[in-house]
Amino acid sequence: MHYLKYKCMLILCFFTISVYAQQPAPLSLKVLLNTVDQKAPALLADSAAISIKLAQANEVRNNWLPNFKLNYQADVGTNNNVAGGYFGFGIVPSNSSGVRAQNNTSSALTNLGIASFDWEAYNFGAYAAQNRVANSDVAVERNNFQNSRYRLQAYAIGGYLELMRLQDFLAIQARTIQRDDQIRKSIQSLAKSGIRPGVDTSIAEAELSKARLNYIELDNRFKQVQLQLSAISGIPSQAIVPDTLMGDKLSDNIGAPALINADTANHPYINYYKSVVQNSLQREDLVRKQYNPKILLEAAGWGRGSSIENDKFGPLSNGWGFDRNNYLVGVGVSYNLFDLRRKQLKLRTQKTVTDYASKQLNEQKSLLELSINQANVELNTARQRLQEIPDQLKAATAGYRQKLSLYKSGLTDIIELNAAVNILYRAETDYAQARYAYTSALFQKAITGNQLPSVLNLLN
Structure with a gap:
């Protein structure tokens, strides 16, 4: 009887400890x-x-960083123009010179390289x-x-x-x-x-x-x-x-x-x-x-080449390379x-x-x-x-x-x-x-x- 009583007490204590262990510890605020x-x-x-x-x-x-752009293009086409100005609207291709008495369907090769710099300096x-x-x-x-x-x-x-x-x-x-x-x-x-x-x-x-x-x-x-x-x-x-x-x-x-x-x-x-x-x-x-x-600082350098020389259409291969080089530097002020x-x-x-x-x-x-x-x-x-x-x-x-x-x-x-x-x-x-x-x-x-x-x- 004493052994059985002691064994029951041990089982009860173990069960109590197990239940307590399963309880999560309090969480502080x-x-x-x-x-x-x-x-x-x-x-x-x-x-x-x-x-x-x-x-x-x-x-x-x-x-504040400036813009520095490098551009190059080579184009084949005719070269006809008439006197008078126009607004380009960003969609009318440029066609310099080529003012003649009649229309000419001969082709010409031109190429253009530009390095441009613009900066809103102040x-x-x-x-x-x-x-x-x-x-x-x-x-x-x-x-x-x-x-x-x-x-x-x-x-x-x-x-x-x-x-x-x-x-x-x-x-x-x-x-x-x-x-x-x-x-x-x-x-x-x-x-x-x-x-x-x-x-x-x-x-x-x-x-x-x-x-x-x-x-x-x-x-x-x-x-x-x-x-x-x-x-x-x-x-x-x-x-x-x-x-x-x-x-x-x-x-x-x-x-x-x-x-x-x-x-x-x-x-x-x-x-x-x-x-x-x-x-x-x-x-x-x-x-x-x-x-x-706005005070603007702008600069550009470019070179151009063309198969047209002295208003005469030459072989297209003459259009490669730059025949003319230019640069331009300027300061501008813009205000609306x-x-x-x-x-x-x-x-x-x-x-x-x-x-x-x-x-x-x-x-x-x-x-x-x-x-x-x-x-x-x-x-x-x-x-x-x-x-x-x-x-x-x-x-x-x-x-x-x-x-x-x-x-x-x-x-x-x-x-x-x-x-x-x-x-x-x-x-x-x-x-x-x-x-x-x-x-x-x-x-x-x-x-x-x-x-x-x-x-x-x-x-x-």
């Missing part, structure tokens, strides 16, 4: 946030968008304005990345806190199932002995079934939140188990000094809209300068007077865009200020609620124990006992909700005030 920063699909896409803007800025920085600041706009585009994209990152962190924190809340509710529901099961067993014993009516057993069974259904629903919601966090972190959903000690650490610091003043000036939400306004101002400057006069009107219209449009961006910035500042004030109020309320709620839980626990003793003694009925159980259940859920409300309000204040590291440091 810091680890979750770091993983989201590295693997969130939305952030990876925004990071790629920054690379695009950087490539475009590098492209713009090379707009445009009164347009190149620099283009570079500033390109760099501003990069800044906007980077601030958009930081904005998305901050919002995604807020989303991940909200999901993590929701897991903590549901985890507390699941624990409460498990205790409720255990209590209801104990009550059911006690009622069954009392009913069999004739002390209690059989209907009490049915009522106890109904309460136990309801508690189990509530547990199933809570477990479903818990797994749904796990899947949502898994989608943005890449962590398997089963491994996303919140650290229950986090709520205790934050609750223990309920009397700690308030966070330092909110840093709205450098808030990611504000920085993004600031960069949008700055980008629009840089585009205004570009509009002013892109219609400025009608660009004055175009600049005015485009600048007016861009100023409207700047005004819109400025109003968006002011709106975001107002909304952020409102959120900070609301977070302060909510945090103070949550702190007061969390300090008061233990008295409710203590009284409800004492009331339940008293009613259970009275019921077992036959001094009260099942209705009053169920009422005491419900009061205790409500007190436990109120306490869990109060803990959740406090931690949620604390993180909300940290997020709106750009002081998230201050709260995360409390978890060390």
Whole structure:
């Protein structure tokens, strides 16, 4: 018997250790946030968008490069021309000389080689304005990345806190199932002995079934939140188990000094809209300068050969090689007077865009200020609620124990006992909700005030 008892104890211990080993280790909030920063699909896409803007800025920085073209052609055809000019439209072939009294169908061979160089050497600041706009585009994209990152962190924190809340509710529901099961067993014993009516057993069974259904629903919601966090972190959903000690650490610091003043000036939400306004101002400057006069430096060298010599058609083979060589170097100024009107219209449009961006910035500042004030109020309320709620839980626990003793003694009925159980259940859920409300309000204040590291440091 002793050997059998010892063997059963070993089997029970092994089973307990195996079950415990299968439970995933709690995942800290810091680890979750770091993983989201590295693997969130939305952030990876925004990071790629920054690379695009950087490539475009590098492209713009090379707009100042000149054009240097090498051309060569050899052509066979007739050589007839008439006096008078025309616009080429880019489709009328050139046919120099060849002005004769009558049409000539003889063929001639010509060849032409050209090396040309043209450079917009100076445009009164347009190149620099283009570079500033390109760099501003990069800044906007980077601030958009930081904005998305901050919002995604807020989303991940909200999901993590929701897991903590549901985890507390699941624990409460498990205790409720255990209590209801104990009550059911006690009622069954009392009913069999004739002390209690059989209907009490049915009522106890109904309460136990309801508690189990509530547990199933809570477990479903818990797994749904796990899947949502898994989608943005890449962590398997089963491994996303919140650290229950986090709520205790934050609750223990309920009397700690308030966070330092909110840093709205450098808030990611504000920085993004600031960069949008700055980008629009840089585009205004570009509009002013892109219609400025342009100073052009041009040069060309070319050689020509022809089978026509002194207006006489020779063998086509005489057309190979260059008979005449020329070069041309010049400096030019180009300015379109009608660009004055175009600049005015485009600048007016861009100023409207700047005004819109400025109003968006002011709106975001107002909304952020409102959120900070609301977070302060909510945090103070949550702190007061969390300090008061233990008295409710203590009284409800004492009331339940008293009613259970009275019921077992036959001094009260099942209705009053169920009422005491419900009061205790409500007190436990109120306490869990109060803990959740406090931690949620604390993180909300940290997020709106750009002081998230201050709260995360409390978890060390």
